[in-house]
Amino acid sequence: MNLLLQLIADGLVNGILFALLACGFGLVYRSARVFHLAFAGLFLISPYVAYVVNVWLHAPIWLAVTLGVVAGAVAGYIVEVLLYHPFFRRKASNSAVMVASLGAFIVIENVLAIIFGNELRTVDRGLASSFDFGPITLTTIQIFQFLIGSAALVALGVAIRKVRLFKAIWALGDEPELVPVLGLPLTRYRKIVFTLSAALGGLAGCLIAVDVGVDPHMGMSYLLIAAVAMLTGGIDRYTGWVLGGVALALLQSLMVWQFSAKWVDLVTFTVLIGVLVVRPQGILGLRKRLEEQ
Amino acid sequence: MENYVLHLLTMIGIYAILAYSMNLVTGFGGLLVFCLAGFYGVGAYTHTLLQVGGAESRLADELLFSAACPFPVALLGAALAGGGAAIAIGVVALRFRGDFFVFATLGFQMMLYTVLYNWNELGRGAFGIYGIPRPVVFGWEINQPWEYVVLVGVVDTMVLPFLFLLYRSPFGLSLKALRDNERAAESLGISAFRQHLSALMVAGAFSGIAGGLYASYVTYIDPTSFGLNESIFIVSLLLLGGSGNIRGPIIGTVVMILLPEALRFVGLPDSFAANLREIIYGFALILLMYWRPRGLAGDFSLR
Amino acid sequence: MMNEPALTIKNLMVRFGEVAVLRGVSASLPSGAVTAFVGPNGAGKTTLFHAISGDLLPDKGIVSLRGKPITGMAPWKVARNGLGKMFQDVRVFDSLTVIDNVLLALHEHEGLSVWASLTGVPMWRRHAPKLLQEAESWLEIVGVERPYDRPAGLLSFGNKKLLALARLMAGKFDVFLLDEPTAGVSPVLVERIAELIRKMANRGITIALIEHNFSFVTNVAEHVYLMREGTIQDWGATEEVLAKDENREILIGL
Numbered sequence: 001m002n003l004l005l006q007l008i009a010d011g012l013v014n015g016i017l018f019a020l021l022a023c024g025f026g027l028v029y030r031s032a033r034v035f036h037l038a039f040a041g042l043f044l045i046s047p048y049v050a051y052v053v054n055v056w057l058h059a060p061i062w063l064a065v066t067l068g069v070v071a072g073a074v075a076g077y078i079v080e081v082l083l084y085h086p087f088f089r090r091k092a093s094n095s096a097v098m099v100a101s102l103g104a105f106i107v108i109e110n111v112l113a114i115i116f117g118n119e120l121r122t123v124d125r126g127l128a129s130s131f132d133f134g135p136i137t138l139t140t141i142q143i144f145q146f147l148i149g150s151a152a153l154v155a156l157g158v159a160i161r162k163v164r165l166f167k168a169i170w171a172l173g174d175e176p177e178l179v180p181v182l183g184l185p186l187t188r189y190r191k192i193v194f195t196l197s198a199a200l201g202g203l204a205g206c207l208i209a210v211d212v213g214v215d216p217h218m219g220m221s222y223l224l225i226a227a228v229a230m231l232t233g234g235i236d237r238y239t240g241w242v243l244g245g246v247a248l249a250l251l252q253s254l255m256v257w258q259f260s261a262k263w264v265d266l267v268t269f270t271v272l273i274g275v276l277v278v279r280p281q282g283i284l285g286l287r288k289r290l291e292e293q
Numbered sequence: 294m295e296n297y298v299l300h301l302l303t304m305i306g307i308y309a310i311l312a313y314s315m316n317l318v319t320g321f322g323g324l325l326v327f328c329l330a331g332f333y334g335v336g337a338y339t340h341t342l343l344q345v346g347g348a349e350s351r352l353a354d355e356l357l358f359s360a361a362c363p364f365p366v367a368l369l370g371a372a373l374a375g376g377g378a379a380i381a382i383g384v385v386a387l388r389f390r391g392d393f394f395v396f397a398t399l400g401f402q403m404m405l406y407t408v409l410y411n412w413n414e415l416g417r418g419a420f421g422i423y424g425i426p427r428p429v430v431f432g433w434e435i436n437q438p439w440e441y442v443v444l445v446g447v448v449d450t451m452v453l454p455f456l457f458l459l460y461r462s463p464f465g466l467s468l469k470a471l472r473d474n475e476r477a478a479e480s481l482g483i484s485a486f487r488q489h490l491s492a493l494m495v496a497g498a499f500s501g502i503a504g505g506l507y508a509s510y511v512t513y514i515d516p517t518s519f520g521l522n523e524s525i526f527i528v529s530l531l532l533l534g535g536s537g538n539i540r541g542p543i544i545g546t547v548v549m550i551l552l553p554e555a556l557r558f559v560g561l562p563d564s565f566a567a568n569l570r571e572i573i574y575g576f577a578l579i580l581l582m583y584w585r586p587r588g589l590a591g592d593f594s595l596r
Numbered sequence: 597m598m599n600e601p602a603l604t605i606k607n608l609m610v611r612f613g614e615v616a617v618l619r620g621v622s623a624s625l626p627s628g629a630v631t632a633f634v635g636p637n638g639a640g641k642t643t644l645f646h647a648i649s650g651d652l653l654p655d656k657g658i659v660s661l662r663g664k665p666i667t668g669m670a671p672w673k674v675a676r677n678g679l680g681k682m683f684q685d686v687r688v689f690d691s692l693t694v695i696d697n698v699l700l701a702l703h704e705h706e707g708l709s710v711w712a713s714l715t716g717v718p719m720w721r722r723h724a725p726k727l728l729q730e731a732e733s734w735l736e737i738v739g740v741e742r743p744y745d746r747p748a749g750l751l752s753f754g755n756k757k758l759l760a761l762a763r764l765m766a767g768k769f770d771v772f773l774l775d776e777p778t779a780g781v782s783p784v785l786v787e788r789i790a791e792l793i794r795k796m797a798n799r800g801i802t803i804a805l806i807e808h809n810f811s812f813v814t815n816v817a818e819h820v821y822l823m824r825e826g827t828i829q830d831w832g833a834t835e836e837v838l839a840k841d842e843n844r845e846i847l848i849g850l
Binding site for chain 2: 035083086087090092093094095096097098099100102103104105106107109110111113114118220221224227228231262263265266268269272273276277
């Protein structure tokens, strides 16, 4: 029983990280309607920058993470300007953009691999002390992950609800043709979305890297988690993304508890199948299809 | 040098099957799939498990089963397994269209990989299976590189005409109609689900055959040959050559098999070369989608 | 009405979220006759057609084709029961040749499977000249511009409409739903389409159409349903319905 409680606590911490990733991914899908596969490479740039700052330049970890997130955001901006925007101007089809995005993912992944090697890199995290909460033990790193992640999520949630900019960004996803007609700066909104998404992903990436390290090939399975979380919770709502992320992490914990850690990845796919089978109408139902055409 | 050329020919023969299978689904059916390497892997593993065994096999008791079947039977089994996997995937993924369909196939690709990688009892997981017997076809034991070229050539001439036939048949016509406008095709009584699922099944079965050929050619398989990167490679070669006709896929196959070989002669360190090759694929995909979405010689561009 | 109805609709309701687009529509199409659905934009005419053809799942109500309920059936199943549809935006298969567009409709549905396509090789080869001939004759009857071996996407809009009609005729459907068959078409073609529709009705095909062109409606349709805000406002013989003052007001604001 204690093991289960411990796993649930771990799951909640992971859930916050998954939720951050889902928000980064969902924000782009919801507004620019881009299936952002490059996100799988993009969110790893931040942890690597943090690694350079921390391990090579011996800067403190908080500075490293901050610089990492900033660098990630800049990378997101660059990807929009150099990759997506030209496609958008050309009115390229969704599948073409998705393939190009995959291409960008491969490029980022392998550039990182050439610079940093294929193996796992860990940042200097000092001696991890831990705290006991009744039967549950959490490391300081986990506590930091949880607090920083939740703070970012809450900030994002408040911003989405209160800041008018986000209303316009949501409208971007519903009526992309309408936005420039209303005199709103569509190009700038897209840049903001991609930058913010990369920053969120980068933060999640850094928080993950501080705990378990980073390797250039881990991006795609996290992207799957992010996309499935977004799908599960419903692609339209921010709360859905967060809940989806947390639910996935908790299910993974249950998997570890019942079976073995090596099947954790299967949870994502099982949930994906579940969503596909149980709620096929939820995403692309008959009616929705009709309205879109 | 001679063996090297024969090796390339064998690989082109194997990948041609994959490219033409994918062509049926993507070029005709209009569905982009990222799990062909999964079917390929299912075929390779099925073929291997069906073939190993017998007295001299050392691995047999570490595998889920080993049947010591003759080569043609094992190849047939690979086709059935590949087709079965494709049906299982199609039944679920075909509930979606567009981005989410592609994503679902990508998810299934990762899932198949995870299973092959972690299910040690099936095929020794990450350790892979070595010592896969060389094929014996009606008393002819295939050992030499040139013999493999002949074998692959024979299988290709037996298998590919089926696909070419399907491209031109009423079935192919209905796929093209679905690709152009799904709802209009359905209004003529064509079931999108049934036709797409059939196309996937055929592609899966033929990819399974390709997997069987590959396994008995290299005699050692492990899950890393059938991961997402491999699927991306197959997608790239089809998109590069172009789809929706017969000339596109073979052009893509030849170019994509020879391209990394050309890089090899530049003389880069090995570890570096693998990553660089991937980077080139990545850029190729981006530029292709931007400048020439229909590929070098294709009739169909993704939508 | 004299004839046995080919298609009956009972109390059909469709809502998109909060908005009720169809609020209990009942209608019946007499067999072998032309029935027009008219009404202002947003009356729910296209939605009604979608709900009949299975492109849209109605929330309530029954659609039956010759007594057989088809409510909620997938569009391709509805089509196999003999109901053919022409979309408002035509939807020919752009990359297929003109003749292939028709050939596709001519093939038996079973013949489209992988199995039939592989085992039936001699079959579809042997029948090909015969099928080609039949397809050509439909194209000639309808009057699609030659040549027939170019991609259908290259046709003019009017010719695409004709091609869509040829497709329906080749498909041996016995009920046609035509969503604005004359919209965006030159007057000469409108005349030809009217003629074709009358000809098809004479062959016993039941036709329902949505139209805004009232001279066309009076020209071809025996019966009219007038729709407004998701309900049937009035129905009956064409001249009677269109002659009423209150109906005119709905239709053209006069």
